[in-house]
Amino acid sequence: MSSSATQNRSSRTPLIAGNWKMNLDHLQAVATVQKLHWTLKDAGHETGSVQVAVFPPFTDIRSVQTLIDADKIPFELGAQDLSAYDSGAYTGEVSGAFLAKLGVGLVIIGHSERRAYHHEGDDVVGAKVKAALKHGLTPVICVGETAEDLERFGGSAVPVSQLEKALEGVPASADIVVAYEPVWAIGSGQAATPAQAQEVAAALRGVLARVLDDDAAARTRILYGGSVKSSNIASFMREPDVDGALVGGASLVVDEFAAIVRYQKHVGV
Template structure:
C-alpha cells in the first residue's frame, strides 16, 4: 500500500515564552517562513505554546490567516467539574486547537502519569475532536533491559485502549535518553522503532489507518540532522523541543527539504 503522509514538524515550547513573547515569536516565525517561500501543503508546521499563550496565538493566527497549526501541551481526562488547575479538551477545541500532546516523557516522569492516565487523556482528546500526539519512548535503562521498541510499542498499545480503532492520532517516538542531551538517536535507530510502532498500528487499527498515521521522531532534533531522519520511510516528521524556540533554527527545520533533496 502506497500512501503519502504529509510531514509534520511540531514545536513544543514547554514552559517558555509568555503571551506577549509568544505573539512576537509567531509573527517572526510566520514572516521567516513566508520570506523563505515555504510551501505549507508539503510540510505541516505546528506550535505547542503554554496554555496561557493559546488564546493570544490563536487570535493572531486567525487575524493574519497564518498557516501554522496550533497545539496544546496537555489536557485533562475530565470534561468539566471540580478539577482545579486542569484544562478541558472542550476549552481547547473552542480555541481552535488542533493537536494536543499526551504522554510526554516529562508528564510521565515529573507527574507520574502512567499508561492508564495517558489512555484516558487520549480518549478525552478524541471526544473533543482534538488529534492526540501520543508520545512514547524508553529510558536508557529500558533500552538496556528490554531492547529497542519494546517499551514504546507497549506504551502505544496501552494508550489506545479507550478509543475506536479508526481514531485519528499522531505518534511521537521520543527516546528519553536523547531528549535535551544533544545526543540524538541515529536515523537507523529512529527508523527501527518507528517501523515497529507502525507494525503495532497495523495490528491495532488495520493497515489503512497504520499507513496514514504519521509517526514522528523527537529527541535533540536540529536543522543539521532533520533531513537524515526524514529520509527514513517510517519517520514522518519531528517533535522539536529546544530548537523550536529559535525562529531561524525552527524555520530551517520546517524547511528540511531545502537542505538536501528529501
C-alpha cells in the same frame, strides 16, 4: 508493514511540531509566531508541503490563536496537555472542551516529562487520549524508553507497550499522531541514529496495524523527537516510517526551527 508504509507515505503530509514547554509569555509567543511566519514566507516555504504546528503554554493559546486567525497564518495550534475530565473540581486542569473552543487542533499526551514529573501512567495516558478524541482533538501520543529501558529491553519494547495501552478502546477511524521520543535523547544533544528511529517507528506502525487496522497504520504520522536540529532532521526524514519531528528547544529559536521546517529545500529530501 514497513514496505506498505513506504508505498503510502506520499499520503502522509510531514508534520514539524514545536513544543515550547514552559517557555515564552503571551507577548513573546506572538512575536515568535510572527517572526516564524515571516521567515518561512520570505524563504519561499510552500504552504502544504510540510505542516507546521506550535504548542505554546496554556496562557499563550488565546493570543496565538487570535494572531493565526487574524493574519491567516498557516500553522496548526496545539496544546501541551489536557485533563482526562470534561469539567469539575479539578484545580489546575484544562478540559479538552476548553481547548477545542480556542481552535486547538492537536494536543500532546504522555510526554516523558508528564510521565516522569507528574507520574502519569499508561492508564492516565489512555484516558487522556479518549478525552482528546471526544472533543475533536488529535492526540499526539508520546512514547519512548529511558536509557535503562534501552539497555534492558532494547529500543522498541517499551514504546510498543506504551502505544498498545494508549490505543485500547480507540476506534480504527481515529485521527492520531504518534511521537517516538527516546527519553535518553531529549535535551541531551545526543539524538538517536536515523536507523534507531526507523526501527522503532516501524515497530510502532506495526502496532497501529495490529491494534487498529492497516489503513490506520498507513495514514498515521509517526514523528521522531529528541535533540532534533536543522543539521540532522533530513537524515531522519529519509527513513520510510518517520513522518516528521516533535521539536523541543530548537523550536524556540526561530531561524533554527524555520530551517528544520524547510529540510526539503536545504537538503533536497
